[in-house]
Each structure stands twice: as C-alpha cells, then as structure tokens.
Amino acid sequence: xxxxxxxxxxxxxxxxxxxxxxxxxxxxxxxxxxxxxxxxxxxxxxxxxxxxxxxxxxxxxxxxxxxxxxxxxxxxxxxxxxxxxxxxxxxxxxxxxxxxxxxxxxxxxxxxxxxxxxxxxxxxxxxxxxxxxxxxxxxxxxxxxxxxxxxxxxxxxxxxxxxxxxxxxxxxxxxxxxxxxxxxxxxxxxxxxxxxxxxxxxxxxxxxxxxxxxxxxxxxxxxxxxxxxxxxxxxxxxxxxxxxxxxxxxx
Amino acid sequence: xxxxxxxxxxxxxxxxxxxxxxxxxxxxxxxxxxxxxxxxxxxxxxxxxxxxxxxxxxxxxxxxxxxxxxxxxxxxxxxxxxxxxxxxxxxxxxxxxxxxxxxxxxxxxxxxxxxxxxxxxxxxxxxxxxxxxxxxxxxxxxxxxxxxxxxxxxxxxxxxxxxxxxxxxxxxxxxxxxxxxxxxxxxxxxxxxxxxxxxxxxxxxxxxxxxxxxxxxxxxxxxxxxxxxxxxxxxxxxxxxxxxxxxxxxxxxxxxxxxxxxxxxxxxxxxxxxxxxxxxxxxxxxxxxxxxxxxxxxxxxxxxxxxxxxxxxxxxxxxxxxxxxxxxxxxxxxxxxxxxxxxxxxxxxxxxxxxxxxxxxxxxxxxxxxxxxxxxxxxxxxxxxxxxxxxxxxxxxxxxxxxxxxxxxxxxxxxxxxxxxxxxxxxxxxxxxxxxxxxxx
Ligand SMILES: Nc1ncnc2c1ncn2[C@@H]1O[C@H](COP(=O)(O)OP(=O)(O)OP(=O)(O)O)[C@@H](O)[C@H]1O
Ligand SMILES: [Mg+2]
Numbered sequence: 001x002x003x004x005x006x007x008x009x010x011x012x013x014x015x016x017x018x019x020x021x022x023x024x025x026x027x028x029x030x031x032x033x034x035x036x037x038x039x040x041x042x043x044x045x046x047x048x049x050x051x052x053x054x055x056x057x058x059x060x061x062x063x064x065x066x067x068x069x070x071x072x073x074x075x076x077x078x079x080x081x082x083x084x085x086x087x088x089x090x091x092x093x094x095x096x097x098x099x100x101x102x103x104x105x106x107x108x109x110x111x112x113x114x115x116x117x118x119x120x121x122x123x124x125x126x127x128x129x130x131x132x133x134x135x136x137x138x139x140x141x142x143x144x145x146x147x148x149x150x151x152x153x154x155x156x157x158x159x160x161x162x163x164x165x166x167x168x169x170x171x172x173x174x175x176x177x178x179x180x181x182x183x184x185x186x187x188x189x190x191x192x193x194x195x196x197x198x199x200x201x202x203x204x205x206x207x208x209x210x211x212x213x214x215x216x217x218x219x220x221x222x223x224x225x226x227x228x229x230x231x232x233x234x235x236x237x238x239x240x241x242x243x244x245x246x247x248x249x250x251x
Numbered sequence: 252x253x254x255x256x257x258x259x260x261x262x263x264x265x266x267x268x269x270x271x272x273x274x275x276x277x278x279x280x281x282x283x284x285x286x287x288x289x290x291x292x293x294x295x296x297x298x299x300x301x302x303x304x305x306x307x308x309x310x311x312x313x314x315x316x317x318x319x320x321x322x323x324x325x326x327x328x329x330x331x332x333x334x335x336x337x338x339x340x341x342x343x344x345x346x347x348x349x350x351x352x353x354x355x356x357x358x359x360x361x362x363x364x365x366x367x368x369x370x371x372x373x374x375x376x377x378x379x380x381x382x383x384x385x386x387x388x389x390x391x392x393x394x395x396x397x398x399x400x401x402x403x404x405x406x407x408x409x410x411x412x413x414x415x416x417x418x419x420x421x422x423x424x425x426x427x428x429x430x431x432x433x434x435x436x437x438x439x440x441x442x443x444x445x446x447x448x449x450x451x452x453x454x455x456x457x458x459x460x461x462x463x464x465x466x467x468x469x470x471x472x473x474x475x476x477x478x479x480x481x482x483x484x485x486x487x488x489x490x491x492x493x494x495x496x497x498x499x500x501x502x503x504x505x506x507x508x509x510x511x512x513x514x515x516x517x518x519x520x521x522x523x524x525x526x527x528x529x530x531x532x533x534x535x536x537x538x539x540x541x542x543x544x545x546x547x548x549x550x551x552x553x554x555x556x557x558x559x560x561x562x563x564x565x566x567x568x569x570x571x572x573x574x575x576x577x578x579x580x581x582x583x584x585x586x587x588x589x590x591x592x593x594x595x596x597x598x599x600x601x602x603x604x605x606x607x608x609x610x611x612x613x614x615x616x617x618x619x620x621x622x623x624x625x626x627x628x629x630x631x632x633x634x635x636x637x638x639x640x641x642x643x644x645x646x647x648x649x650x651x652x653x654x655x656x657x658x659x660x661x662x663x664x665x666x667x668x669x670x671x672x673x674x675x676x677x678x679x680x681x682x683x684x685x686x687x688x689x690x691x692x
Contacts, residue, residue, distance in 0.1 A: 052646070076652075079647055095662025096658055
C-alpha cells in the first residue's frame, strides 16, 4: 500500500534559519495522527510546507502524496489533488463574499480534476447542507471571507471548507484554539463525520481535550523541528500530565 | 479630408485639417466664430506636454503624437458593425442613444415614446438651429484647456438632453460611443444634459469599438447642469480598442440641494484622459465620485478631477482605485478648491493603487486649496501589491494564481463599483471589469 502522505527527513529553512531539522512522518489512508509540541517547535511550518506556502526553503528530504512529489506542485494543484490545510490563523478577505469564495474554489478544484463545475443552485444546495451540519448560519456565507468573524467562526469556516472540498488528507492546525466547548464539539463532530477509510487527518493541537473528541490512532511529539516521540493515543494523556520538558533535551 | 498629418511636435498641421474640415462641421455665424476662436486657443498650445503642470504625467505629444483626421460619416457597413457591438452593452430598460464614429445614429437609437418632460436633440441640430442660449451653453467649457478647445472647434455631433422641472426619468439614458473606423481617424463629440429643478436622471456613457476598429481617437466632452433638488446618477465605462485614444472632458454644475453620484471605469484604450470639473453653485449639495482604472500592457489612463467648492454646506467624496499590471501607468490628479465663501464644506478624497508588476506605475497627485476656515477636508492615498498571505490562502483552496489575483482585484475595485445605485448599471460595470480580468488570464 502506498502511503497517503509521506514526509521523509524534511529539512526546511526560513530566512536562512533551519526550522525543521529532518522530520519524518507517514500517514496512511484512514488514519488520524495527532501532532503535539511546544510553541515554536515547527508544527505550523510543517503544515505550511505541505500546503505549499512560499517563503520556505526545503533544503533536504521529500514530501510524497500518494507517491507523487508534492513539493513539485503548486499550492492549487495540491488542493485539487486532495491536500487540505485548516489554517491556525485564517486570513480575512474583505470584499470577497464567503459564498463566492467557496463556489470559485470548489469549481477551480473540480476543473483541475476534469470534473464539471457546479452551477449556483447545485452549489447552494451542497453548501447549505454542510453549513447546517456545522451550525453555521446562512448569513455568515454572505459576509466577506472571515471578515468580522469571531475566532470560533473563523475555525468553523475552515471546517466548512474541509467538508465541502472533501479532501484526501486534512491537516488541522490548532482548530481547537478559540473555540468554546460547544463549538469544539460541533467542529469535532464535523471532522469525525469526514473520517473514512480513504481519508486521513493530521491534527495539530496543544490540548488533549480535542483528542477526546477526535480520537487519534497515533500521537507524535514535535520538538525543535523534529518528531521526538511517537505513540498511541495514551501518549497525549501522558503529555498532559508531564508536559514537554522531558523532550526538550532529546531534540 | 483624409489629409495625412505629419508627425509634427506642435500639432500645427492640424490647422490645415481644421481649414478643410470646417465646411463639414455643423453651425454657421456665431457657432463658426466660436469654433475658430476655440481652434486658435488650441493652436497656440498644440498638444499639451509634460512641462505643462496639468499634463505632467500625461504627455500627449509623446503618447498621442498627433491629432488624426476627422472620421468620415459612417456608411451602411459601419453602422451594421456598430449595431453588433452595441448589442453587448445592452441594458434592459435603458433608452439607447448611439453615436457611431462621432455621428448620431438614429437607426441604432431609441427616440420614440419620450417621457413627458424629456427632450432629446442631436448636437448637429442644435448647432445648425437657432437656439442661441443653448449654443452658448454648449461652448461653456473652458478653452484654456487645449483639448477642450480642440473639442469645441471640431465637435461634430452628440446628444442634447433636456429634462424639465419635476421630471424624474425612470429609464436610464445610455449614450454609446462606437468607433468602427478601419482607417485611423478622430471623432469629436459633445453632449449636454440639462436637468431642471426637482428632476432626476441616470446617464450611462460607454465607449466601445466595433470589431475591426483599432487605431482611432475619441474626443468627447460633456456639459451637465443639475438643477436645484435634482439628482443625477452617472456611469461611464471606457472600453475602447487597445490601440485607441480617448480624451474626454466634463463640466458639471450643481444647484442647491442637488446630488450627483458618478462612477467611471477605464479598462480600454491605449491612452486615455478623463478630465472633469465639478462645480457647486448652490448650497447643501452632494457629490460622490468613484473611479476605477484597470490597466495592463502599456495602457496609460489619467483621471483628473477638479472639485470646485464655491458655496457653503456642500459635501464631496472622491474614491479612486487603480489596478496596474505589466508596464501600465495610472494617473489620478484630484484637485479640491474650497473658496472663501464655502464654509462648512466637507470634502474627502481617497485613492488606492494596486500594482501587479514591478514595472507598473501609479501616480497620484492630490491638491487641496482651502480658503475657508470652517471646513472638513482630507485626502489619503495608498499604493501596494496584492497581499501574499491572501493569495496563498486562495491558492491553498484551489485557485490558480490568475484566479486568486482576479478575486482579489475584484474585491479591490468592488467597493467603488458598489457605489453604483442602479442594479443593472452595476452589473454592466461588473461585466466590464470581468472582461478585463478574463482578457489577462
Ligand atoms: N516567516 C518566518 N520568519 C521567521 N521565522 C519564522 C517564520 N515562520 C516561522 N518561524 C519560526 O519558526 C519556528 C517554528 O514556528 P511554527 O509557527 O512552525 O511553530 P508552531 O509549532 O506552530 O508554534 P505554535 O504552537 O506557537 O503555533 C518559530 O521559532 C518561528 O519563530
Ligand atoms: Mg502553529
């Protein structure tokens, strides 16, 4: 079986400084991986490099998506192939309605895959159903992308996109930050609803609590740009109790 | 009249051309005299160049080089091509008035069933007729501006629209300028809109090219008087051929408690200049002007606005957005004068430019001259590139680079387009912006 996502000995620099020092991670279809680790350990950097954000220099290693070299692809190509990143800090785009953005994005992905575009009514139907399942009010879709959204609303908007685009691998960068308990449960339910034998999730979080809702198959601890420990879901409980100090030296 | 003009820096050979053309130009007696005087005023300066302050960024001697010979009247084939081009600009419910190669085209226009209180004549009729007062009004624009003077000398046709007191038109008036010329030529048009008291109207002006029209010059001017308590909504869209020149001037005056809302967008023409003077002649009036330039290649577009606050208690708002790609050059000059009597003036001007390439240029020249002490005036300007983090967010969601840029450009100009009140006209402007965006991808 080819892995869905394989990060092999990845070294990444930002502005002449190495942030990831040889990171390896293998994600198979159907799996849920959690990545935990202290602030600044490189979790978002990893997610950005996977999504194709400019400004990162990969000096060594590989990222393969279904065996294909992901680093050779433009960000939109990756998205169309099924790579999705729910951003830790989703940006605000004034003047572009959420509605228009979602429709344009979905059709761009469909076009890249050689599928026919969704008409407005078809899209409307689809987005309404998804929004409803995530408790997202319709009027949020009429507003500018993330403009004036609360922190929780921004995160829910990310999950909405994930549900709409139906990606193969979902990287969720701190989707729990800024969510209250109820919102967290709704968002986690949304994520769980997308779990399937073909799809994989990489959940980046600081808190074990999220992992009560989205139960991972594997937990990885990142420190200073490397995975320093991997284990089952109990590793998260262990971390909650003892903190990261034990890994600081290992890195 | 197909006199080839030497590419002389002073534009002087035009005088021969004027001498030849004058017999073809409508109007005799006082009108002909006014034309000659205007021509002399133009001829003293010729095409303006960068050493003339007002033309610092738009050196017509370099950009335009010469004034082309007067376009011949359109023949049947030309009218047919014009009709096809006009179709694309159709807006439902508008009264269409079409000028082809500078001549009013009755067959393409709708002159029947004029609402009560609405009168429409052609410029030619008015110049050839005996309405001296109206003729004088037609010559009001300032001949100190050489291109206005040239237009006064050469104006061939246009529409003269009068709206009586108390009449609020439901149908927008849509003036479409179509160029069909297969051979390089210039057209000179002037239109007038007189809005009585307590009246209302919507005016759309579009500048387009029929299939095959490439190198031409559209010289247009507009004279507008908005009466007390009246409102004019105005949209102008310049979608001329990419090798064409468009030089348009407007002089607008507002009575008391009047309202003028105007939106202009230039996405066509190689070289264009829109110069408008808006004068407040009555108190408690309001003007909103919104402008957009969408430029790429080597396009050069200049918008020069002069807001003249001569009386108290008036409000003006100017919002201007420029998008320049490749080696394009956008110019915005906004001059606001608040004269000594114009207390309680509230005048603001905001320009933003978006540069999509390192070689694109946007010049912004605000000029505030304030001679009254109890006023609120201000201006601001920003210039920048597209936000990388927004671009990446969109690309991470599957949009190609061009698609992501297009969405952000739409958003950037959207705020100005939103100022158009009439839904159909807003759609027309959005469609024009869309055409520009699609052409670049
Ligand atoms: N664009 C950048 N320029 C300079 N340094 C950067 C840049 N992006 C990230 N870094 C640095 O890289 C390191 C890793 O940052 P990253 O955001 O990946 O950490 P993180 O694990 O996601 O942290 P957090 O838990 O706080 O979200 C940090 O030291 C950060 O300052
Ligand atoms: Mg982070």
